[in-house]
Amino acid sequence: MTDKITNPESEGPAGGWGSLKSMARIYGDAWPTPAAIDTLRRQNKPGGYMCASCAWPKPANYSAFEFCENGAKATLWETTSARCGPDFWESHTVGDLRSWKDHDLEMTGRLTHPMRYDTATDRYVEISWDEAFTAIAATLNHLDPKDVVFYSSGHAGLEASYLYALFARLYGNNNLPQSSNMCHxxxxxxxxxxxxxxxxxxxxxxxxxxxxxxxxxxxxxxxxxxxxxxxxxxxxxxxxxxxxxxxxxxxxxxxxxxxxxxxxxxxxxxxxxxxxxxxxxxxxxxxxxxxxxxxxxxxxxxxxxxxxxxxxxxxxxxxxxxxxxxxxxxxxxxxxxxxxxxxxxxxxxxxxxxxxxxxxxxxxxxxxxxxxxxxxxxxxxxxxxxxxxxxxxxxxxxxxxxxRGHSNVQGQRTVGIAEKAKLVPMDKLKALFDFDPPTEDGTHIVDAVKGLMSGEIKAFISLGGNLLRAVPEQEEMERGWAAQELSVMVSTKLNRSHLFPAKKAYILPCLARSELDEQATGNQAITIEDSFSHIHGSTGKRTPASRQLKSELAIVAGLADATLKPNPKLKWSEWGGDYSLVRDLIEQTYPEDFADYNKRIFTPGGFYRGNGAHERIWNTPEKKAIFTSPERLNSLAFTDKPGRYSLLTMRSNDQFNTTIYGYSDRFRGIEGTRDVVLMCEADIAEAGLEPGQTVRLVSDYDDGRRRVLGGLKVTPHKLPRGTICSYYPECNVLIAIDHHDALSKTPASKSIPVCIEAEA
The missing domain is CATH 3.40.228.10 (Dimethylsulfoxide Reductase, domain 2)
Structure with a gap:
């Protein structure tokens, strides 16, 4: 008989009444529209709305409520009745908002209008969509394509993602880093x-x-x-x-x-x-x-x-x-x-x-x-x-x-959002669209951050996300981001990345996945890929938060149409009016993965695009699975020494990626704050600290730079000796951009070398 395992820091088990209370609290904070309940009813079901939170699969034999606590929070958060429109900027400047916390920025509500940053007033001002597309295109056409990055957060559906990747390659680069660069x-x-x-x-x-x-x-x-x-x-x-x-x-x-x-x-x-x-x-x-x-x-x-x-x-x-x-x-x-x-x-x-x-x-x-x-x-x-x-x-x-984390982070890679040219069937793109795709590898997110810090990157287009909070070297990134010629953010809510505008900066507000996407041929469905390589259709039903919103696909098509030279093979307006035409293009580009694509998008449980290793087909050079002989017994870039700790960044129960829903981490017994550092009692005693004492963490990465995060309360927690924990994304200020996985360049956010200093 297995001994019962307990977690002394937790207020109770996962799920249960604690989960319902947590969802109710977010409902009260976000004040979603009444349609939110119907959205939850349809969530993760065939013909319904595919959750915008994680990429966990959607079973064919679904239950009455096929959503979880975090999925419900994500839906309630984006169905808020609060609005952040042009009137918001009448009483707020960008400089003022830099002191706001991430949670408070998003609490302002859904973005409603396309906006342009006005340097003279330090505010965003309303602009028409045509004006925005024309101005952005003019700047892009004056820049060297190698200096422009097309980033994607992992949210946009397969259709928009395919066109986004196509847009970048037609523009002239493979600079298509994605949020997976930072996680998987x-x-x-x-x-x-x-x-x-x-x-x-x-x-x-x-x-x-x-x-x-x-x-x-x-x-x-x-x-x-x-x-x-x-x-x-x-x-x-x-x-x-x-x-x-x-x-x-x-x-x-x-x-x-x-x-x-x-x-x-x-x-x-x-x-x-x-x-x-x-x-x-x-x-x-x-x-x-x-x-x-x-x-x-x-x-x-x-x-x-x-x-x-x-x-x-x-x-x-x-x-x-x-x-x-x-x-x-x-x-x-x-x-x-x-x-x-x-x-x-x-x-x-x-x-x-x-x-x-x-x-x-x-x-x-x-x-x-x-x-x-x-x-x-x-x-x-x-x-x-x-x-x-x-x-x-x-x-x-x-x-x-x-x-996997974000809802379509895996699928975006499948349809071409990749900085490595070898991962994309360039020959098929050439045949379909009559152009010569770039063959040089593009920019990984680590290289993009370095390019921003050095001033080599001149423009960033972000299809979703909050990149300034998600990456290492936050202080340097804020300076580099603001020094760009152009920043374009496709967003649903205000976040910190909007607060360091480039010389020319635009916020392009998009529909949420749960909202009606009415185009020339009616309400459109989009598709996503889950962690198990199954493709699911998603249809929004809610009234959009604003009549001014465009879909992610429509925004991509509008930008591409304004920027690129005419080409009879590029039918941006037609694709924007009927997403099934884009799915036809995806099927032609990836015929083995997407056969009969349009016919299968609402298959219960999704349709499987296949996986060689699942069938014991090993697509390695040796055509076999490979045993790896390790040359080390840890995954660290540093050694133990007195006073050095390995900091593990974590997410709270009230969080999805950089989105902070609230300040309750009930599973760890932390309420009302995120300014904590968790340590085992033995480490606290050995360091001469006291529970509740205020300390700062200082990066101990050997590159000569001092990185500091202060104002943290020492909090006893059951942890191994030498391992301490604090929250992401706040701890990103402590990560050196060169501290990453040797093979993938993924930032080493789960083992950051730090020292602890007491604050007066």
Missing amino acids: ETTSVGLTKVIGSPVGTIVWDDLEKTDCFFFFGQNPGSNSPRFLHPLQEAKQRGARIVTFNPVMEQGLVSFVNPQSPTDMLTGHETQISDQYLQVRSGGDVAAIMGLCKVVVEADDLARANGEKRVLDLDFIDQHTTGFEKFIDCVREAQWKDIERESGLSEDALRAAGQVYVEAERVIGVYGMGLTQHAHGALNIAMLVNLLLLRGNIGREGAGCCPV
Whole structure:
């Protein structure tokens, strides 16, 4: 019998009445229009509205309420009745707003009119759409294309994303960084290297057939709460769950299903994790090495006793390469080194490893707790090693499951938003649109930030997002952003990126996904791709927040039409009037992934675009899955020393990416503030600090620059020694732009070297 796991900081289990109270509080704060309730009723259902929050899949056999706490918050937040129109700027200047918090900026409500920054008054002023498109195009046509960046946040649908990428390439560059550069680019690069697939390998049916989950650095309670339902069902049929995470996350501790009358009336909690191992920040390589040692030792014992082998040798022989070298690494690894680097005991790792040995079908789940390290790709390769040992990729109930964040962040890559030219079928674009696409790789977000800081980047177009808050080097970025010739923000609400306008700056307000998108051929559907590579149609029904709003696709088409030279193959106005024509273009560009696209967009559960690794087709140069032999036992770019801590940035329960809904992080017992640093009691005592004391964090990255975040209250929390936590995006000021994954350049936001200084 597994001992009950508790999280002493939490006010209660994930889900339950706490979830309903949290949604009710956001409802009261946002004052959404009455149509919000109907939007929630249709959310994540065939023919309905696809949630604008995370990319968790939408099941074919949906429930009455197919939304979660965070999905509901996202919907309520964007359906607010508050409006931020031209009249707002009569009493506010940009300079005044720089002292406002992120939450307060968004509380001003939905943006209603296209706006131009007026330098003389330090205000945004209303402008017509035609004037905006013409002025932006004029500036773009005076700039060198290599100096212009086309950024995307991961929200826009596949249709708008395809045209956006086409616009950039017709303009003359592949400068198409995306939000995945900052979170799961390590997945795209790391998984491709070892299994030939840039995305996870499982589908929904695998969740129902697995008998074991191994979680690494992923928090479903706050980031993908609908995942808790299949986890609860798995526990009810006897599946086991083992979690590795520095932070005790309540969603992986216990769950009360808010859709179960019995659970709600009785308070019955489902214990999610059978074992919860609080690995130190950067220690996952060592932890997984320990698990692999247990598997190899169990196989040695089975072979010695003439019993069934633990390793899946048939799979290994047929489908993998690098096995012998990796096994040598496993045998040579010493437990004392594994314990030191992981922060976990040999006994705890042996117990977890035994669960893996006994399981027939295992799914390895991970989030940014693996990707956002200086050697994040090694974390992923080690997880793949573990899965390959027992053939747990490419069969029912088993596989690799990265959980993506923004709702269409994966899909945008699929249809061409990529800075790497080799990822895009340029030959098909050339044939379809009669132009020579650029073949030089474009700008990654890390390079874009450096370009802004140095003044080399002259213009930024942002299709959604709040880039100034999302990236490292915030102070330098604010200066660089304002020094540009042009900034264009396609947005629904006011955010900090609007407050450092370039010499010419425009805010282009767009429809929310839940709103009616009436074009020449009627209300339009858009499509998105979920984390399991399924494509879903989404149709908005709500009355738009303003008659002045345009869809993301219409804005992209308008900008492109105004900027580019005439070409009979480019039918921007036609595409803007009928999105099915754009889906035809996507199908012609990616025929294997999008066959019969328009006919299948409302397939219950979405239509599957396929994944080679799911079928054990390995699109690596070796045409096999690759075992990786690690040369290190941690994913850090720095070593331990007295007074140095590894800072892990985290999101609260009242947050989605840079959007802050409120100041309640009930799972961690933090209310009314985000200005905290979480530390274990032993670290607090050793540092000579006191709970509640005000401190500053100082970057300890070795580049000679002093980066500081002050005003933080020391807050005791159950954490491994040497690992401390504070909130994203506030902590981005502490991240050096060069502190990123060696393979993908994803910022190492989960292991930032810092020191702590007391404030007077």
